[in-house]
Amino acid sequence: MKCSGLFDSFWKFLAQVTGGVRITGKYNMMKKPSILWVVNQIEHLNEYVRVMESHGFHVSTAQGAEQALYLAQKNKFDIIITDLLMPPPDGIDFLREVHPFQKQAAIYIFSSYLYINRYRDAANNLPFPVNLIDKAGFSAESDEFENLILKPISMDIENKTGCSIWKRISDAVDIKLGWAGFSIDLKKLVNRNRDANKTNSADR
Secondary structure, three states, X not given: OHHHHHHHHHHHXXXXXXXXXXXXXXXXXXXXXXXXXXXXXXXXXXXHHHHHHHOOOEEEEEEOHHHHHHHHHHOOOOEEEEOOOOOOOOHHHHHHHHHHHOOOOEEEEEEXXXXXHHHHHHHHOOXXXXXXXXXXXXXXXXXXXXXXXXXXXXXXXXXXXOOOHHHHHHHHEEXXXXXXXXXXXHHHHHHHHHHHHHHHHHHO
């Protein structure tokens, strides 16, 4: 992901330029975007989960709608991906039930049954936006998975949270660096850069 990649690059740069520097204060790493992925046979997700987590997502998996609803009542998710054909409730009914308390989540149906008109029509008639992706047998390492799953989900996350690197760092960090009698308040530094970026954008 673009934002998390920039964030990771910042910390790598900081580690390089501050070798031997005393770091005081505290920081919280940026929360990974969270995905709830619901399927009928959870073992089929292993490769997909591995690839998605390697791209900076945190993936929670659920076997069937009941387990997914339990997780969704206890956690907020950025993305929800569901299969269609599951023991009752199926994917459509699951989305109807989960949406009232996961309104912030972008919804994806990832299924090889979208060719069936009644499923496609039911998905299109849900009273909230749903992204339909025909599974069509492609693997987690394929270009199709990257183009149809990884890239759209990354765009949804960035559109939802914004991708101001200075804002993300400022929100996450409270660190002071000091060596040889000098001190840098990193939070003030990143806030100054963020404000300068806002001014530059407003002048364009």
